[in-house]
Amino acid sequence: MCRNIRVLHNFEPPATEDEVHAAAVQYVRKVSGTTHPSAANAEAFEAAVAAVAEATRVLLDSLVTKAPPRDREVEAAKAKARAADRYRPR
Template sequence: MCRSIKTLRAPVTPDVRDEDIRAAALQYVRKVSGFRAPAAHNQAVFDQAVADVTAATQHLLAHLEVRGSGGGASRE
């Protein structure tokens, strides 16, 4: 699933931007919902899902502990 989503965890990807995280979240929501672009009546819930997945991904990346790196790589 979502083969086009790349690994965003350091040190695999050292310079992750917010745009990278949002693009991955958008791809995930598109895949799960089955819609590339939602109908107008689904736009708000689609956008909220992208925002929620983006926030969850930012939290995950900020709190992961990678062995040998001296702890989590904070993005906050």
């Protein structure tokens, strides 16, 4: 998975539309191999982002879990600690 795509399931409050859209953009960028589509491909790129965002929203709304909701600040701290470990000088 792309490092920039974040887990969106089981957070309180639920993932925002901006978070879903950002994940969709990252996915389409990865699959297409481009961060900025040419003018000729911009419409296809945006259509793909919209389709992936819709599919993501449907998935998130359909998932069921018994686990307690995650805290965004706690998850961000964990990610920061992992990054510090990953990029520390050796």
